[in-house]
Amino acid sequence: MANDPSRPRPTMAEVARAAKVSVMTVSYTYAQPDRVSEPTRARVREAAARLGYPGPHPGARSLRRGRAGSLGVVLGEHLTYAFEDPQATRFLAGVAEVCAGHGLGLTIVPITGAPSDTDRVAEAAVDGFVVWTTSDDDPVVPAVAATGLPAVVHGGPHHRDVPFVAIDDRAAARAVAAEALASARRPMVLSFPLDRARTSGVRTGLDPAEATFRVTRERLRGVRDAWEAAGGRWQQVRVAVCARNSACEADSLATAFLAGPDAPDAVMAMSDELALGLMRAAGRAGLAVPGDLAVTGWDDTDAAAAAGLTTVAQNLRAQGARCAQLVLGEEATDETDPIEWRLVLRDSTRR
Amino acid sequence: MANDPSRPRPTMAEVARAAKVSVMTVSYTYAQPDRVSEPTRARVREAAARLGYPGPHPGARSLRRGRAGSLGVVLGEHLTYAFEDPQATRFLAGVAEVCAGHGLGLTIVPITGAPSDTDRVAEAAVDGFVVWTTSDDDPVVPAVAATGLPAVVHGGPHHRDVPFVAIDDRAAARAVAAEALASARRPMVLSFPLDRARTSGVRTGLDPAEATFRVTRERLRGVRDAWEAAGGRWQQVRVAVCARNSACEADSLATAFLAGPDAPDAVMAMSDELALGLMRAAGRAGLAVPGDLAVTGWDDTDAAAAAGLTTVAQNLRAQGARCAQLVLGEEATDETDPIEWRLVLRDSTRR
DNA sequence: CCTACCTTGTGTATCGTTACACAAGCTGTG
């Protein structure tokens, strides 16, 4: 496509022959230029240019050297959604930053939900893995562990052989829920999916333990803690589950339950995106926030700040960077701890 | 980290010895299981499990097979920003979709702006490249062409050896600018950066040819076409250049020029993100849209629809998919042409 | 003038796999 496809890629041996030097001299010209005298180096470069030699074959080099030159990122989601979830992209930006610092590429391992996903993990030419939040029963986590390469899981699940990075979601949920539910009588949670099936809908009396996504589970537990501490019964808390982390989906789900006879007066959303979708629906339904409806989000995005949303601040980008550093065996350089969180009080809730 | 790091990765030969079969039998067990009888296959799998053999070494396999198993994406930006630019992520989602369909990984080539970036391209273990919009003088494009691998450039620049995918930005800009500028007296463009230096600021009498980003250049030309067709002089059109495609930056830049003595009464923004940032600033300044200020965007995102923004609709995701298909030599499967565009009229402009 | 040392170029073995050709055993058929 780019060049004449009929002519195969030249090899180092051909360049060596053309430059009348040994193969090793060509190799050194690329890998350790100082090892080669100026005139010889020039002759090699000239021959390489003449033959259209693009430099050492990356596959051969990495086989011989024993390093792949890339960090693998496994997204527990279909590849496509990874780039559409704003939380995932913030996290990836952090991973990317560290990779760039090491001159490494970033290989996104394509996950489709098919059984062959575990093969993809085994086949990935990488030096280590970062796993983005997935469900406890996702087979890619054992597959990652089985490669024997350094790995880190972010968000969940725990695996005995793989280090883990996440904030204390339960404690944070408890704190933010206390704000949302302060004077609530009809509380509700706007939740991430419970499991990989990603069934959406409104549930009552849901046992948090049902959720196989650790993040979802812990946050539900945190809400339960807060509600029960305020003297409520968990049975009273409805959980509206979104299949995806998108404002759009929260909007349509909320449009339905806000119109119902038993509309909530407080909603704790698991992300700012979901919260903002809900607020859009509330606006259309003529409900005032926080007057008719207290709302909280999660992540403290720019949009949340603009909308005056009470939320949990966490730095996903720093968490991504930390994961990559752990995989690469690099010392942490941040002054702030990436797994800290902080409650941000704004106008969408009010005591 | 994941396993005992002291014990090196077992090889196929060791598994073969343990299972008392030849190396080839082990290889076939993984690559073509049907080629091996059931009992033998079981013996091999058992030996592999016992030794902790994670399957064929990806590097060795790809060297031998001549395929890397991954598609390279080159982002003309520092890696970190790629995931923060909503346009880039939409595009990437399209590329990712096609990769997943082929069982390929997606390798993001880290670009930092340093001269060594071209080495990264040469060293990437990939089967082809997709280049996301960059400037005409970016050395990564020649570097990609030099690899001899199939490649496609999206958005710009043109390179003689590399196929090119983009919409007719000039024509689209002409169309949308005609709406924005219909009854304008103090027109303005809210622009992407002109070149890789990404200098921000307000310019007058800017020659579009100065812009080395093709997308920026063509859209400026389209605006000039429209304004001159309406009898104006290009000198009258101010160009506010943002360093990044973010609402936040548009907001702060707009806050300054909307407060000036010569505030614009029509602004054509090069993305919905920029337009929405501007509208936020306009709202704070007490300006009515379109009463005091006509605004147009670009891309037709959900947020633009929600905000009633006149915009140019294009499908970046489909364009990403098409790029990947071209690189992989796959026939296009979409019924709609990914490089079509459409003017979407909403309330932010009015004749 | 001889030895030690640095610079620079050269073979050879090897990284871990798979393509290919071949051989042995078994089945079925005319």
Add this chain to the structure above:
DNA sequence: CACAGCTTGTGTAACGATACACAAGGTAGG
């Protein structure tokens, strides 16, 4: 029963590069 044809297992030779050890020549110091 001979022979074709399928199944299943086995060696050998690459794929394209680099680590390592070594050799030849130059130079500097005693």
